[in-house]
Amino acid sequence: MSIRLIVEVLDHWKDFGLTAGERSDLIIVAENANDQTRETYGPMHEAFILQRAGKSAAGWKNSLGKLMGKKALEYAVRNGREMRGHPGQHAVYRIPELCPDPPHSGHKGMCTRPERVTSEVTQSHPGREEMGHPTDDPSSEMGHLSGANGSPDGCEWVTSPVTPTPLSPQSPPLSLPHRLVRDSGVVTDEERETFIEWIKNTLGPNGPGWWRTVASNGDFAALAEKWRGEHRPAPASLPRWCGHCGDGNPAAQFNPNFRQSDDAPCPDCHPDVRRSNAS
Numbered sequence: 001m002s003i004r005l006i007v008e009v010l011d012h013w014k015d016f017g018l019t020a021g022e023r024s025d026l027i028i029v030a031e032n033a034n035d036q037t038r039e040t041y042g043p044m045h046e047a048f049i050l051q052r053a054g055k056s057a058a059g060w061k062n063s064l065g066k067l068m069g070k071k072a073l074e075y076a077v078r079n080g081r082e083m084r085g086h087p088g089q090h091a092v093y094r095i096p097e098l099c100p101d102p103p104h105s106g107h108k109g110m111c112t113r114p115e116r117v118t119s120e121v122t123q124s125h126p127g128r129e130e131m132g133h134p135t136d137d138p139s140s141e142m143g144h145l146s147g148a149n150g151s152p153d154g155c156e157w158v159t160s161p162v163t164p165t166p167l168s169p170q171s172p173p174l175s176l177p178h179r180l181v182r183d184s185g186v187v188t189d190e191e192r193e194t195f196i197e198w199i200k201n202t203l204g205p206n207g208p209g210w211w212r213t214v215a216s217n218g219d220f221a222a223l224a225e226k227w228r229g230e231h232r233p234a235p236a237s238l239p240r241w242c243g244h245c246g247d248g249n250p251a252a253q254f255n256p257n258f259r260q261s262d263d264a265p266c267p268d269c270h271p272d273v274r275r276s277n278a279s
Helices: 003-016 020-031 047-053 057-069 176-184 189-203 208-217 220-230 271-278
Strands: 144-146 156-158
Touching: 003 020, 020 047, 020 057, 047 057, 176 189, 176 208, 176 220, 189 220, 208 220
Parallel strands: none
Antiparallel strands: 144 156
16 A cells, blocks of 8 residues: 555645545555555556446546546656557556655655654752743753753753754756656756757746646657757767667667667677677
């Protein structure tokens, strides 16, 4: 069960204009998805899922379509191809980032967990809980007594400093455009930043919905081809794509990672194979 995804749905379903019923449907999808990949595992049309949703097979298919129409659900992408399913293989769905500031914490309904700060340790004095320390009481500025067995004579004052809880170092999360372009596979990791900046300067995309629509329509490949033609031609060292490997994915023209045939580097056009044969 994916607790984190369920909490994210509960905190952000209104951001995508979902109805209460669609929220419940997305929670069922989240329950059957992996927290890390955000992708579903196993067929999403089995009898127990239909029973939990309280819908027929046709009704559940229609519900998934509505969630995808509102960009709260999408097909998973493998090797630049959407996992829509075909005979002998079930469809794989993916819940996109619903939180505008990922990763989503969900701590008490908040997106980001607040930084914890330790409180200053002060000495408790009977009778002073309500009245506080007098202005001439050194404990108001210097902390608590130490080493005198409770007697103020012959002791020193110790102050407990206020220190923030150190945060563990984390890699900054990728933005939505970076994640979608990465998953499309139309450019290499080194080219991605320049490609995204070109899109922003040339097309002026309007918000997250624009990026999700382009990714859903598979338009990044055409944009990458246009970008390369204008600013970044394909490296001369990259062999010409044979056009047959990678299930015909046009991203293989520019990204050798997609030049796979029978789960192995293509013997006709993968640069590693060509270099091996030449040596």
